[in-house]
Amino acid sequence: MSNQLDLKKGLDIPVKGAAAQKVAKTVKPGVVAVKPTDFKGFLPRLLVKEGDRVLAGSPVLADKQKPRILVTSPVSGTVKSIVRGDKRKLLAVLVEADATQEYVDFGTKVPADADQVKELLLTTGLWNAVIQRPYGIQADPELKPKAIFVSTFSTAPLAADTEFTLGDRFADFQAGVNALGKLTDGGVHVTVNKAVWSSSPFHKVENAIVHSVGGKHPAGNVGVQISHISPILKGETVWTMPVTLVAALGHVINTGKLDLTRKVAVTGPVVADPAYVVALPGTPVKELADVPADARVIGGDVLSGETLGTDGYLGYFQDQLTLLHEGTEREWFGWAKPFRPKVHSSSWCYFSWLTPGKKYDMDTNLHGGPRAFVETKCFEDVTPMDIFPIYLIKACLAGDIEKMEKFGIYEVLPEDLALCDYVDPSKNDIQAIIQQGIDLMIKEMA
Amino acid sequence: MADEKKPGLFEKGGKLYWLHSTIDAFDTFLRVPGTVTAKGAHVRDGIDLKRVMIMVVIALVPAALFGMYNVGLQTSLTYGLDWNFWHMFWYGLLRMLPLFVVSYLVGLAIEFGSSQIRGEEVNEGYLVTGFLIPLIVPVDVPLWMLALAVAFSVIFVKEVFGGTGMNIWNPALVARAFLFFSYPSSMSGSSVWVSKTWVSALKDVDAVSAATPLAIAHDGGAAALSSQYSFLDMVYGFIPGSTGETSVIAILLGAILLVWTGVASWKIMVSSIAGGLLVGWLGQLGGATDLPCYYQLVMGGFLFGSVFMATDPVTAAQTETGKWIYGFLVGALAVVVRLWNPGYMEGMMLAILFMNTMAPLIDHCVVTTHINRRAKKVKTA
Numbered sequence: 001m002s003n004q005l006d007l008k009k010g011l012d013i014p015v016k017g018a019a020a021q022k023v024a025k026t027v028k029p030g031v032v033a034v035k036p037t038d039f040k041g042f043l044p045r046l047l048v049k050e051g052d053r054v055l056a057g058s059p060v061l062a063d064k065q066k067p068r069i070l071v072t073s074p075v076s077g078t079v080k081s082i083v084r085g086d087k088r089k090l091l092a093v094l095v096e097a098d099a100t101q102e103y104v105d106f107g108t109k110v111p112a113d114a115d116q117v118k119e120l121l122l123t124t125g126l127w128n129a130v131i132q133r134p135y136g137i138q139a140d141p142e143l144k145p146k147a148i149f150v151s152t153f154s155t156a157p158l159a160a161d162t163e164f165t166l167g168d169r170f171a172d173f174q175a176g177v178n179a180l181g182k183l184t185d186g187g188v189h190v191t192v193n194k195a196v197w198s199s200s201p202f203h204k205v206e207n208a209i210v211h212s213v214g215g216k217h218p219a220g221n222v223g224v225q226i227s228h229i230s231p232i233l234k235g236e237t238v239w240t241m242p243v244t245l246v247a248a249l250g251h252v253i254n255t256g257k258l259d260l261t262r263k264v265a266v267t268g269p270v271v272a273d274p275a276y277v278v279a280l281p282g283t284p285v286k287e288l289a290d291v292p293a294d295a296r297v298i299g300g301d302v303l304s305g306e307t308l309g310t311d312g313y314l315g316y317f318q319d320q321l322t323l324l325h326e327g328t329e330r331e332w333f334g335w336a337k338p339f340r341p342k343v344h345s346s347s348w349c350y351f352s353w354l355t356p357g358k359k360y361d362m363d364t365n366l367h368g369g370p371r372a373f374v375e376t377k378c379f380e381d382v383t384p385m386d387i388f389p390i391y392l393i394k395a396c397l398a399g400d401i402e403k404m405e406k407f408g409i410y411e412v413l414p415e416d417l418a419l420c421d422y423v424d425p426s427k428n429d430i431q432a433i434i435q436q437g438i439d440l441m442i443k444e445m446a
Numbered sequence: 447m448a449d450e451k452k453p454g455l456f457e458k459g460g461k462l463y464w465l466h467s468t469i470d471a472f473d474t475f476l477r478v479p480g481t482v483t484a485k486g487a488h489v490r491d492g493i494d495l496k497r498v499m500i501m502v503v504i505a506l507v508p509a510a511l512f513g514m515y516n517v518g519l520q521t522s523l524t525y526g527l528d529w530n531f532w533h534m535f536w537y538g539l540l541r542m543l544p545l546f547v548v549s550y551l552v553g554l555a556i557e558f559g560s561s562q563i564r565g566e567e568v569n570e571g572y573l574v575t576g577f578l579i580p581l582i583v584p585v586d587v588p589l590w591m592l593a594l595a596v597a598f599s600v601i602f603v604k605e606v607f608g609g610t611g612m613n614i615w616n617p618a619l620v621a622r623a624f625l626f627f628s629y630p631s632s633m634s635g636s637s638v639w640v641s642k643t644w645v646s647a648l649k650d651v652d653a654v655s656a657a658t659p660l661a662i663a664h665d666g667g668a669a670a671l672s673s674q675y676s677f678l679d680m681v682y683g684f685i686p687g688s689t690g691e692t693s694v695i696a697i698l699l700g701a702i703l704l705v706w707t708g709v710a711s712w713k714i715m716v717s718s719i720a721g722g723l724l725v726g727w728l729g730q731l732g733g734a735t736d737l738p739c740y741y742q743l744v745m746g747g748f749l750f751g752s753v754f755m756a757t758d759p760v761t762a763a764q765t766e767t768g769k770w771i772y773g774f775l776v777g778a779l780a781v782v783v784r785l786w787n788p789g790y791m792e793g794m795m796l797a798i799l800f801m802n803t804m805a806p807l808i809d810h811c812v813v814t815t816h817i818n819r820r821a822k823k824v825k826t827a
Binding site: 013015157302303304305307322326328329330333334335336340343344345346347348350363364365368369370371373376377378380386388391406407414421422423424425426427429430431 | 470474476477478479480481482483484485486487488489490491492493494495496497498500501567569570571608609610611612706707708709710711759760764765766813816817820
């Protein structure tokens, strides 16, 4: 165990409905959606039309500005329809899946240098899984990053347990890490959950710099890890890749096939029997879980996940689905009651601290109204980074580029400050504010 | 959103929609709003500002209750009335009640009106301010003066800046400062600290001098003070003074709750006390006073200010290092004013208001230092 990182600050949100370590079913979807909206910074140009045949791995969309960046179909089948939204914005390409899957053959040659790795990532569409920091956008193939980071675990509420989902795919993961190592001189940093260090297969990974990271959420967030291991300065770039997709890259290298199948954790207090489902990205929500009428379907976790809706499709990066009740019920004298056993609060103004092991049937109620910031140190307590959250947030609100830079905008994505959303007594949408700041930076720095 | 409490009348487009801030305020006071998260985290903590503010009010209750008893006690002692405990307490309660009523009525009316104008929800900040103000003024202050002070402070210190969370100075202290400088005869001297208004209606009494320990020590030093009040009297709080400030024990009970719930910063409390002790000690060494430094903590409004006023999260320093500096300077300055100022005997109010003004500067220095240190660290790494 060479590098250790122990984070003291943070908060694990005790929401009910963790997935049991079993596979409930394997979904063979009828229709799969390819959603350009999954990829930040990607401007889609259609490469297919309705009725076209595609294989698993065939390009469906290309980026308008960098045409080498492709989005590929996760299944073989026929393009059924093209879904557009307001102003003809391309929302999804629906592909009707074949009964037996056919794959594009990418060959099993191990890529020898950076150019070959890039070529493989670009043709398979996996380039989109390479995220560039700062800003959390699609990586630029012309750049050479300072380092590449892969976090092998998530500390987000009810997140999929990677030991379970990827434990049997270590060979793929290793092949993926080997390939990524060719893209940078700074090495591939792989972070492993300290709590399961010895049982986790990931600590055995070779050709990488392995770190053991311990602590509450957001210790598993790659952004938090980067800020401690190799902080990003102005002008530097770091790339990250989700561990599931590193394994997918390794799978292409090992077998020649693009197979994005993953174990998806179906979680949340509304789910009767939370467990894992084997499915592809783009699978309709309805095929993944039984959704009650008033439930909110979230692709990802309760802090930073995307609202998919009952008719939505699992996103490219998502390996978790969370179902919550909409909290429209109005509780009498909620704030004034001495005890509110059904509501969790990390603040000691309530009594949740008396029952530390308790899991809560959380809903989406805001538990208050929006107010001006009244800061009582709560943001600092859940942000294990060397920044002043409140100053960064205010700089983002003011749109002050210089201050955003100083206060660390290069190091954060909204997900890293997601807990500030949760704990804020003034009920501000901190993640939205940070995203607004990042969008401004992208615009001004371009 | 339509339900029996909010008919269409108050909804957008309804005739009385302009009143919606007020209606919302009462509605959400009774029931948690049914609003669900739209962006950002899908689940939220149960904490809201209503809960935070009510914690401060609860923390103030021991000081308020003891203060009421003490109002009766001081009156009974001063005028030689033969009262038992309940007489004293009821007298104090009834005496204080109009102050609370006026403070809340005037303050909340302005607060509601301003929210109405801004079209925002009514903020809970005044729950605390309205409770604090009666506790830090002399009990006999004329109600019209109190109303004027409350109006001035809520309008010019809070609402013009945009309401709770935006203000620079602690509104309760500004209300007191307003009275102090506008009507000094009702706010200072040795005859204002014991309630006599009602007593004089029943019995022919002259204005009796009942100086606070601070005033006695200021004029006569330790010897004069110990001839009237013992150290323990001041710890228990059986002394004249503003209603809320006299009992160290009651204030510490509140402090425990505030620190426990994390609503107020213990760093500010501790550093303020440290600052007061240090300057008190220096003052004793330098001959400015012959009182031991710990007397500074139990006299006047020092502790009340350190616990309840200096720690206001809106007007205090926001960075953790800044809180240490801010608190220390509050305590130190308060005792500096006490010891080296011929005019004012009590320095806490002005010390806190001055440090409220300086808090953003302290934060600026802390943040800049941090940024520079971080840049250096990253460069060498």
